[in-house]
Amino acid sequence: MQLYRSHVLVCGGTGCTSSNSEKIIAEFETHLAKNNLQNEVKVVKTGCFGLCAKGPIVVVYPEGAMYTMVKVEDVKEITEEHLLKGRIVRRLLHNDTHEDGTSKSLENVDFFARQMRIALRNCGVINPEDITEYIAYDGYKALGKVLTELKPEEVIDIIKRSGLRGRGGGGFPTGLKWEFAAKQPGGQKYVCCNADEGDPGAFMDRSVLEGDPHSVIEAMAIAGYAIGADQGYVYIRAEYPIAVKRLQIAIEQAKEYGLLGKNIFGTDFSFDLEIRLGAGAFVCGEETALMTSIEGHRGEPRPRPPFPAVKGLWGKPTILNNVETYANIPQIILKGPEWFAGIGTEKSKGTKVFAVGGKINNTGLVEIPMGTTLREVVYDIGGGIPNGKKFKAAQTGGPSGGCIPASHLDTPIDYDSLIQLGSMMGSGGLIIMDEDNCMVDIAKFFLEFTVDESCGKCPPCRIGTKRMLEILERITEGKGEEGDIEKLELLAKNIKASALCGLGQTAPNPVLSTLRYFKDEYIAHVKDKKCPAGVCKSMMKYVISAEACKSCGICAKQCPVKAISGEKKVPYVIDQEKCIKCGVCMEKCPFKAIFKN
Amino acid sequence: MKSLAELEEIRKKTLEQINLRTSNNGMRVVVGMATCGIAAGARPVMTAFIEELNKRNLKDVTVTMTGCIGVCRLEPIVEIIDKDGNKTTYVKMTPEKVARVVAEHIVNGRVCLDYTIGEAEK
Numbered sequence: 001m002q003l004y005r006s007h008v009l010v011c012g013g014t015g016c017t018s019s020n021s022e023k024i025i026a027e028f029e030t031h032l033a034k035n036n037l038q039n040e041v042k043v044v045k046t047g048c049f050g051l052c053a054k055g056p057i058v059v060v061y062p063e064g065a066m067y068t069m070v071k072v073e074d075v076k077e078i079t080e081e082h083l084l085k086g087r088i089v090r091r092l093l094h095n096d097t098h099e100d101g102t103s104k105s106l107e108n109v110d111f112f113a114r115q116m117r118i119a120l121r122n123c124g125v126i127n128p129e130d131i132t133e134y135i136a137y138d139g140y141k142a143l144g145k146v147l148t149e150l151k152p153e154e155v156i157d158i159i160k161r162s163g164l165r166g167r168g169g170g171g172f173p174t175g176l177k178w179e180f181a182a183k184q185p186g187g188q189k190y191v192c193c194n195a196d197e198g199d200p201g202a203f204m205d206r207s208v209l210e211g212d213p214h215s216v217i218e219a220m221a222i223a224g225y226a227i228g229a230d231q232g233y234v235y236i237r238a239e240y241p242i243a244v245k246r247l248q249i250a251i252e253q254a255k256e257y258g259l260l261g262k263n264i265f266g267t268d269f270s271f272d273l274e275i276r277l278g279a280g281a282f283v284c285g286e287e288t289a290l291m292t293s294i295e296g297h298r299g300e301p302r303p304r305p306p307f308p309a310v311k312g313l314w315g316k317p318t319i320l321n322n323v324e325t326y327a328n329i330p331q332i333i334l335k336g337p338e339w340f341a342g343i344g345t346e347k348s349k350g351t352k353v354f355a356v357g358g359k360i361n362n363t364g365l366v367e368i369p370m371g372t373t374l375r376e377v378v379y380d381i382g383g384g385i386p387n388g389k390k391f392k393a394a395q396t397g398g399p400s401g402g403c404i405p406a407s408h409l410d411t412p413i414d415y416d417s418l419i420q421l422g423s424m425m426g427s428g429g430l431i432i433m434d435e436d437n438c439m440v441d442i443a444k445f446f447l448e449f450t451v452d453e454s455c456g457k458c459p460p461c462r463i464g465t466k467r468m469l470e471i472l473e474r475i476t477e478g479k480g481e482e483g484d485i486e487k488l489e490l491l492a493k494n495i496k497a498s499a500l501c502g503l504g505q506t507a508p509n510p511v512l513s514t515l516r517y518f519k520d521e522y523i524a525h526v527k528d529k530k531c532p533a534g535v536c537k538s539m540m541k542y543v544i545s546a547e548a549c550k551s552c553g554i555c556a557k558q559c560p561v562k563a564i565s566g567e568k569k570v571p572y573v574i575d576q577e578k579c580i581k582c583g584v585c586m587e588k589c590p591f592k593a594i595f596k597n
Numbered sequence: 598m599k600s601l602a603e604l605e606e607i608r609k610k611t612l613e614q615i616n617l618r619t620s621n622n623g624m625r626v627v628v629g630m631a632t633c634g635i636a637a638g639a640r641p642v643m644t645a646f647i648e649e650l651n652k653r654n655l656k657d658v659t660v661t662m663t664g665c666i667g668v669c670r671l672e673p674i675v676e677i678i679d680k681d682g683n684k685t686t687y688v689k690m691t692p693e694k695v696a697r698v699v700a701e702h703i704v705n706g707r708v709c710l711d712y713t714i715g716e717a718e719k
Contacts, residue, residue, distance in 0.1 A: 003651045005643075005660040007618055040647060061618045062625075062659045086630045086662025125618060135604060136611035144601045257607075258598035266599045 004042040006083060009059040011124065013048030013210050014203070014242055015364075016055035021045075023072050024056055031079040041083050047211015049124035051111055053363035054094060059124070067092040111362055114381050116343070118351050119167075119204075119327035120367045123211030128246050131253040134214040140259050142333035143218050146225055147265045155226040156182060159329070162337035163349030168194055168285075168322030169400065169426045170502070171348075171415040177319055180309035181227040184317035189229035191220050192313065192320040194290060195236035195243070198282040199398025200449060202429035204353040205323035207365055209236065209243035212327065213250035217273060219329035221260065224271040227319055232271065235290050237278040247275060282399075282453035286501045287320045289455065300457045301501035322427070324353055344370030348414035358395075358431040359385050371412040374404060378432060389434040393517070397426025399446045399453075400506030402513025403439065422513040424506070438535035439518040440525055444472040446510035450503065461504030464495040468511060476536040480526035489515065534596040537581045541597055544585075546571040548593035555585035555594060613656030623657030624703055626650075629674040631665035637672035638691070645692035646675075649699040658703060671717060677702060686714040 010016075010025050028043045049057045054068035058078070065088050067078065074092055081087045117123075126133040134140070146155055160175030181189060193216060197205040209216065220232045236244055251273050254260040262270040276294050283289045284299040291313045293299035312318025328350060332340045341349050348370040354377065357363050361383030368377060374394055378384065385391055393403040402423035404411070411417050415425050433442065447469045456462045468491050471484050492508030499505045515522060524530050531539045544555070544564075549571035556564040556572060563579045566572030574585070574594075586594040598604060628634070628643040646660050666674050671688035677698070678684050685708050687698060694712055701707045710716055 003614070003647060003656065005647055007615070009618070040644070062661055084630075085635070085664075086628075087664060126615070132607055132611040133615055135607045136615055138608070140598070140604055141601075141608070144598075144604055148601060264598060265601065265604075 004040060005062075006041045007061045008041060008043045008083070009046045009061065009124065010043060011047070011049050011055060011057040012045035012128075012242070013052070013055075013123075013207055014240070015048065015052040016057060017242060019056050020072055021056040024058065024070060024075055027072050027075040028079065031076055032083070035079060035084050037079070037083055044127045045129070046126065047123040047128050048120075048207040048365060050115075050120065050207075050365035050367075051094070051362060052365065053361065057124075063088065066094045068094040111364075111366075111381055111383070114372075114376065115367050116351050116369050117367045118331050118340075118343075119208060119215075119324045119353055120211070120365065121331070122215065123207055123365075126212065128211050128213055129249050131214060131250065131257060131259075134212070138334060139214050139330070140218050142330035143221050143259065144265050146222050146333060147267045147269055152182060152226045152228065155222065155333070158333060158337045159226075160337075162332045162340040163344075163347075164325065164328055164332060164340065165348065165415060166322060167324035167328075167352065167428070169397065169424065171425060174321060174325055177309060177321070178223060178226050180307070181229075181317045181319045184310060186228060188231075188314075188316045189227055190313045190316055190318040191223045191227065191229045191232040192291065192294070192318055193220055193232070193234040193236075193326060194285060194287070194320055194322045195234055195240075196278045196285040196290060197237065197240075197323070197427060198285045198453075199400075199427050199429045200446075201357045201431050202355045202398060202427045204355050204365055204428050206240050206243050208323050208327050208353075209240070209247050213243075213247045214254065215330055216247075216323055216326045217250055217254050217260065219326035220273060221264065221271045222329055222333065223319060223321070223326075225269055227317070229319075230270050230272065232273045233276050233294055233313070234273065235276045235278055235284070235294055237280060239280060244275065244277065251275070281455070282449075283455040283501070283503050286503055288501065290320065291318065300455050301503070303500060324428070345412060345414045347416055352413070352425065352428060354428045354430040356382050356430045356432065359389065359434040359437070360432040361386055368413075370414045373410050373412055375409040377413070377430065378409070382432070385432065385434050389436065392433045392435050392437055393439065395423075395431040395433065395442065395446075395510075396429065397424040397506075397509070398429045399449045400424060400502065400509055401426045401429075402509045403433075403442070403517060405517040407517075422509070422516050424509070436533055436535070438476075438531050438533040439514040439521050440472065440476055440531070441533075441535045443511045443514045444469070444476055447472060447507070450507040454503065454507075458498075458500035458504060460495045460498040461500065461507060464491055464499075465504070465507050467491060468495075468508065472511070475522065475525045476531070476538070478525070478529045478536070478539045480529075482526070484526055485515065485519070485522050540581070541576055542574055542579060542581065542583070542586055542594055543597045544572050544574060545593045545595065548591055550591050550593070552590065554588055554590065558584050558588045560584065613654075623659065623680060625678045626658060626660045626703075627663050627676040627678065628660065629664070629666050629672060629676075630662040631669075633665055633669035634672045634674065637669075639673035641692045642673045642675060642690045642695060645695035646699065649695055650703075653699065653704065655699075655703065668714070671714065674714075679706075687712045688714045688717045 032038045056070050058067040058070045156178050164174045165171040278284050281299050284293045286301050289299045289301040308318045351367050353367045393405050451465050451469050454461045534540050563575045673690045675687045675690050
């Protein structure tokens, strides 16, 4: 066994991989060999650290020095200065990690200090492709405890008492779901995992599977024991190649170690796991459509009841939980339901992972206790809005959710408070918007998404959302008519009441919630034919201020369609007929003489 | 996997290899690796520490580097910090001296007084 004096952890999540972390790993290996350090320093590829905005991320232990935005060219310097001579390369350290010349450990960085990591506990800590590292951090201990010490009913009781609710969006109590399935008469049952993460902007499930795939495998085996199933399926979207690969490796390693397969831990419990790839349909994240797709049919939902716990995969009792839900299970078993129930709010226990994106400084993954306010997430963890702009709204729950305006920044985030605000937890996408975002345009974006992704089985969703989109398109083009807003509201109400599955029932939410908080913007579009944020192109024009214009001619040179004309000492003008509203002139004007109107 | 004991064995074994990533409560060996230290032969000293610790399977001891401590004439300098924060400074270290420091100081808790800075300055 080799002891290394130093470990270099390089993030191998999707975000950092796309900014060259694979090459960084190779470069480290080359330089370590060059300096004859390969037996002293170990390079480890880990899962996502969460601070994706600053990727690629490299953390060097035992110092815990966190380097951000590392380039391949920086590797030589880190190797020669830090690893060879012990001098930390200060210029590459993450901003928050050093003050007064000393470097703080990772746990003290603002971005991490306010988080509480349960589902993400191993992400960025272990090598996801090495089962022994997972075992080192108490991996598979929960499964061992469950199989050797607890009865299935006791397992379900623990999950029920923990108060864990589904992290995929609906928030249904997990223990109750397991109990329904367990109570069905014996015979074949199934355990499924929903890794068909489809909400725009959400990537927490991907990160868990990339950074800690064994936690999901272990939890699914526990679920199998609890309900009496010996077979599981992970339904994962094919667009997540790294997650698929690591999960595959993890399943193979678990089989090799006898943690999947026959007679696990010498008991008579057997459990096997298979991967099923989704082909990119958003509706397959809906539970009945997902199971139809696993069966090999076209992914379309069916009416419930019967619920999957009674009649699921191939007509057998099935439980389906989300990746993040599973990632919590081993910790609940090990630390006890009281520990978990002690975190969070009255009705929402534990933590939630959010994928924070949009107009925010620290884009990335954060895990916070339920009940943390939106303000803390945006300003304390997220680092605020770039360029000193004003916070306008946060979008949660993706195409099924809604917007939370600035006036509710201090609402503690949990399942019920978000529903009250007309939004929902969803899978945990959190898109931050500033004053430059047009709320009508945002609603249109999400509706475009659902119209695209509607499977077409039921008319309210297939036709209704299309009609709503047509109205929104009209409004954003400045052709809104009196009564359009009322029509939108009526359509939304009817679709919610009559659509077949969750996709359709929640599709109008982005429109309803923006109407609730930003009706004035809709009215401005329809009545005054104006887009207050200056986003909807057909309603605004670029104008050159005659007083501020110095007739330098830069704008005319830059204009791609030659819509600007003028001459020396005469202010330039934009021909509105020709203008395509690309905004280049405004960007290039050195005197800020061009503005949107 | 046939038993919990088997799992526990893997857990312990791997944890020893990776526990330097979490907060470490064991001893720390800090080797001065500035230009002066390297010139005086600090690298073979550090390698000797790693080899010796490996040989004895002492996994809760971390070996790190630091810059110039300031008494360059006494390099290679190695500081050993125990879990209570008590610091011992060894000077003019050689790979040969390392074996004794590991055996007496790190394993048995007896400081090798004759190698320390106090002794050298007498």
